[in-house]
Amino acid sequence: MSRDTLVKRQFGHRARLALSPSGVRAVDDQAHAARTLWNLLHAWWQMMPKEKRTLQHADAAIRQALKDIDFLAVLPAQAAQAVLKTYFRAWQNCWEHRADAPNFKGRIRTVMSVDIPQGRDLNIVRVHRRWGQVNIPKMGRVRFRWTKDLPVGKRATAENRITGARLIKDALGWHIAFRVQALEVEPGPHQGPDVGIDVGITVPLACSNGETYEHGAWLTPKEKARLLHLEQRAARRKQRRRPGERTSGRLHRTYDRIAGLRAKAKRRALDWQHKATTTIARTYNAVVVEALTITNMVKSARGTIEAPGKNVAQKSGLNRAISGEAWGRTVTMLTYKTARHGGTLVKVPAPNTSRRCSACGFTTPGSRESQAVFVCRNPDCGWSGNADHNAARNVLHLYRMGLALTPAAGRAVVRRAQRVKPATAR
Ligand SMILES: [Zn+2]
Numbered sequence: 001m002s003r004d005t006l007v008k009r010q011f012g013h014r015a016r017l018a019l020s021p022s023g024v025r026a027v028d029d030q031a032h033a034a035r036t037l038w039n040l041l042h043a044w045w046q047m048m049p050k051e052k053r054t055l056q057h058a059d060a061a062i063r064q065a066l067k068d069i070d071f072l073a074v075l076p077a078q079a080a081q082a083v084l085k086t087y088f089r090a091w092q093n094c095w096e097h098r099a100d101a102p103n104f105k106g107r108i109r110t111v112m113s114v115d116i117p118q119g120r121d122l123n124i125v126r127v128h129r130r131w132g133q134v135n136i137p138k139m140g141r142v143r144f145r146w147t148k149d150l151p152v153g154k155r156a157t158a159e160n161r162i163t164g165a166r167l168i169k170d171a172l173g174w175h176i177a178f179r180v181q182a183l184e185v186e187p188g189p190h191q192g193p194d195v196g197i198d199v200g201i202t203v204p205l206a207c208s209n210g211e212t213y214e215h216g217a218w219l220t221p222k223e224k225a226r227l228l229h230l231e232q233r234a235a236r237r238k239q240r241r242r243p244g245e246r247t248s249g250r251l252h253r254t255y256d257r258i259a260g261l262r263a264k265a266k267r268r269a270l271d272w273q274h275k276a277t278t279t280i281a282r283t284y285n286a287v288v289v290e291a292l293t294i295t296n297m298v299k300s301a302r303g304t305i306e307a308p309g310k311n312v313a314q315k316s317g318l319n320r321a322i323s324g325e326a327w328g329r330t331v332t333m334l335t336y337k338t339a340r341h342g343g344t345l346v347k348v349p350a351p352n353t354s355r356r357c358s359a360c361g362f363t364t365p366g367s368r369e370s371q372a373v374f375v376c377r378n379p380d381c382g383w384s385g386n387a388d389h390n391a392a393r394n395v396l397h398l399y400r401m402g403l404a405l406t407p408a409a410g411r412a413v414v415r416r417a418q419r420v421k422p423a424t425a426r
Pocket of ligand 1 (some may be wrong): 340357358359361362377378381382383
């Protein structure tokens, strides 16, 4: 098997940390210190004349700040360096038009995180079938859920190892995201068939061969009722607040519970998406999807003041379904998973795929009888079937006709629209 070519692959793995209440407070403090450091750095940047905005000057300023400000001392030196690096990287991204200019990070809206840039500081061991242990600087040993075989200890080599990590807090608590580097055998060409996939209205994913990928509701009726109750309570409390009054502890707790339930739904959706996309990438060679611009579809429902949208309620219901399914995330997952299995993800132009008959190829008015049923109105054809299945067959047909837009192999690059900033932000 020496003829196999090896390819480097980098990926992340996220695991839940088991922290004690005091541990949570300690990591919270580190994250707040990291955020404060960012803000100090940003203030420093804005004060400095252009020629003095260098890494060396910034580094000196940071060292001084760490000495002068007591509560910054909880932040490990490596994490402080990571803040500096990320800040300069943010400007680089801005100058290359990938992102907006960096700004101050507010206490509420910022995702709490702390970097552990060096893999060797982590000292990971597996202590149990389900638990691993990791070293967190200035904290000590912390256990985390072991759900994936990580290259640690004797299994770690120069090519297969953990190169760093980041601690991230979400509604479910603190997590650790490991950065893993691995050397893998490059997959040979995929032997499976091609498939067209449609984002269904009646089913989440409909394939051109009639297969479907379905799921239940993300929240149980009881959880849904609880979420609604909490949202109403939060709205009521917010309404009763006098102007300028601080958000009460009780309202904060309600917000936390709402966030917890939403995070639960998202985690279940992610789990389903991962399973479905892995199966698809294993089974099929070319996976063909419509090139949808979801943001436009969601925006266009409401219309503008001059030209208000028609059927806003129905359309926004559809939009909510589209956003809920997070089609964009499914496509991203399919992109890297198909590449990993030797297949490709292909996008084809979207117009009319749901209105054209996949049997005769004609777009006859009134063919789509309902959301679920397609009956061809062409008198010579008369094909009928599931509407989503019909669209998926059209999608595959477009690919076979050579109408592929971009073979989106490899990594999807997020690129923001180029915008002119107001003068004050420059
Ligand atoms: Zn037909």
